[in-house]
Amino acid sequence: MLREQAPRIPACPRRGRAVTGDTGALRLGTRASLLATTQSGHVADALRAATGREVELVPITTDGDVLTGPLAQLGGTGVFVAALREALLRGECDLVVHSMKDLPTAPAPGLRIGAVPVRASTRDALCARDGHTLAGLPHGAVVGSGSPRRVAQLLRARPDLQVRGIRGNVDTRLRKVDDGEYDAIVLAEAGLSRIGRTARISEAFDGDAWPTSAGQGALAVEVRTDSEFGDVVAVLTDAEAEATALLERAVLHRLEAGCAAPVGIAARVAGQESIALVAEVYALDGARSIRVERTLARAAVAADAGREAAATDVVRELLDAGAGDLADLAGSSR
Numbered sequence: 522m523l524r525e526q527a528p529r530i531p532a533c534p535r536r537g538r539a540v541t542g543d544t545g546a547l548r549l550g551t552r553a554s555l556l557a558t559t560q561s562g563h564v565a566d567a568l569r570a571a572t573g574r575e576v577e578l579v580p581i582t583t584d585g586d587v588l589t590g591p592l593a594q595l596g597g598t599g600v601f602v603a604a605l606r607e608a609l610l611r612g613e614c615d616l617v618v619h620s621m622k623d624l625p626t627a628p629a630p631g632l633r634i635g636a637v638p639v640r641a642s643t644r645d646a647l648c649a650r651d652g653h654t655l656a657g658l659p660h661g662a663v664v665g666s667g668s669p670r671r672v673a674q675l676l677r678a679r680p681d682l683q684v685r686g687i688r689g690n691v692d693t694r695l696r697k698v699d700d701g702e703y704d705a706i707v708l709a710e711a712g713l714s715r716i717g718r719t720a721r722i723s724e725a726f727d728g729d730a731w732p733t734s735a736g737q738g739a740l741a742v743e744v745r746t747d748s749e750f751g752d753v754v755a756v757l758t759d760a761e762a763e764a765t766a767l768l769e770r771a772v773l774h775r776l777e778a779g780c781a782a783p784v785g786i787a788a789r790v791a792g793q794e795s796i797a798l799v800a801e802v803y804a805l806d807g808a809r810s811i812r813v814e815r816t817l818a819r820a821a822v823a824a825d826a827g828r829e830a831a832a833t834d835v836v837r838e839l840l841d842a843g844a845g846d847l848a849d850l851a852g853s854s855r
Contacts, residue, residue, distance in 0.1 A: 535823055543619065545605050546575040546576065547577070547750065547753070548576075548579050548614040548615045549561055549564065549568075549576050549578050549579060549615070549617070550579045550581050550605050550608050550613070550617035551579065551580060551605075552581060552605065553580040553581070555692070555716055556715060557620075558769065560618060560620070560715050560740055563575075563638075564638060564740065564757065564817040567638065568753070568754070571757070572753055574753070575665045577610070578589075579614045581605050581608050581613075581617075588715070594845050600853075602619055602623055602624055602786060603627065605743075606629060609632065609744075610631055610745065611700065615750050616645075616750060618740055618742055619741045620736075620739075620740065621741040621766055622709075622733075622736040624770075626735075626739050626770050626773050627774070629745055631745055632743055633745075633746050633753055634741050635663040635740075635742050635743060635755060636742040636755055636756075636757040636758045637758055637767070638740050638757045638758070638762065639762055640738050640740075640759065641711035641715065641738040642709075642710040642738050643710075643711070643733055643738040643739075643787060643789075644710045644725045644726055644727075644728050644733065645708070645709060645710065645725070645726045645731055645733050645737075646709070646713060646726070647673065647705055647726070648694075648706050648707075648708060648721045648722060648723060648725050650704055653705065655678055655679060655705075655726075657677075658679065659704065661683060662683070662704040662705065663682075663683045663703050663704050664682050664684050664707065665684075665685055665686070665687035665703040665705070665706040665707075665764050666684060666685075666687060666706065666707045667686050667688055668707075669686055669783040669805060670783040670785055670803065671780065672783070673783035673804065673806070674785070674803065674808040675807070676806055676807030677807030677808070678807075680807065685703070687703065687706060691712055691713065695718065695721055705830075709737055710722065710725050711737065711738040718740070728787050728789065729787065729799055732786055732787035732799045734785070734786070735770050735773040735784075735845040736770055739762055741766075742754050762791050764790065764796060765789060765790065765796060766788075767794060767828060768788045768822050769788050771825075772786050772800050772831075772832040772836060773786055773831035775829070778850050781849060782849050783802065783803040783805055783847075784800070784803070784848065785801045786799070786800045786801075787799045790819070791816060795816050795817050796816070796817045796818075797817075798814065798817060799813070799814050800812070800835050800836075800839060802847050802848050803847060804847065809847055810845065811842045813839050
């Protein structure tokens with residue numbers, strides 16, 4: 522059977538710039554999992570096409586790849602990032618690729634996001650035995666997810682479900698469904714697409730009704746702030762991906778939501794001049810939620826200052842409505 526692959530990342534050269542001529546290989550640091558090396562390989566291919574330079578992958582093992590237990594107890598999504606960043610700062614590689622949803626929102630001294638390539642799907646997807654949709658799962662079905670946000674969303678839709686934690690790479694989790702340990706699991710559609718597993722999707726959830734993690738589906742190419750490769754990497758940036766993903770990160774940063782906070786944030790381009798933004802905070806049991814929606818002028822949130830202002834406004838409304846009573850939000854102390 523042929524496996525479906527996600528579209529390759531095209532290079533997006535910035536007007537007036539051409540980055541060619543240097544034949545030295547760029548060293549791209551990546552986690553060693555199938556998903557990570559696949560998406561890093563797409564970035565490497567795009568860099569080769571745009572610059573004519575060779576790019577070699579440098580596999581790096583992170584704590585998140587070897588430790589077991591709930592992600593929140595291990596220090597959150599940052600466990601997938603720290604080792605990559607340390608290798609970059611030590612000069613063992615020239616750039617690293619992260620799934621943006623794994624990237625902490627606090628600034629990292631000495632590092633910056635050098636590019637946000639074309640974004641894949643932002644949606645969550647259900648992978649269930651016998652092709653069940655969420656509504657069609659049997660009463661009391663066991664659904665696997667390690668994300669507090671997904672747990673809350675699942676229980677909001679189906680309070681009868683047994684939602685249990687799950688760890689492991691995509692194929693490991695899918696095998697647990699095949700073996701009957703779980704009736705279904707929820708994963709990011711982008712990851713399933715990138716490694717050719719879309720045939721396992723029994724339902725993809727609507728992005729507005731089911732907002733996902735800030736930056737889901739987007740990649741972040743990180744470089745040192747003093748890197749000589751800033752212009753080289755910048756050719757990969759896609760304007761729409763950058764606008765939406767960085768706006769989502771600004772809201773998450775302003776909320777100061779920890780990894781255990783059930784928060785969904787989704788931004789999408791709505792026409793040529795607007796961005797539609799949804800931010801929703803859930804009680805862990807899914808019984809209550811507080812939602813804010815905005816339509817923003819794209820030009821107004823094109824830079825950091827505009828994104829920060831919009832995020833401040835959205836977070837203020839969430840907190841005024843009682844979001845801090847539903848979830849652990851450090852930002853609620855303001």
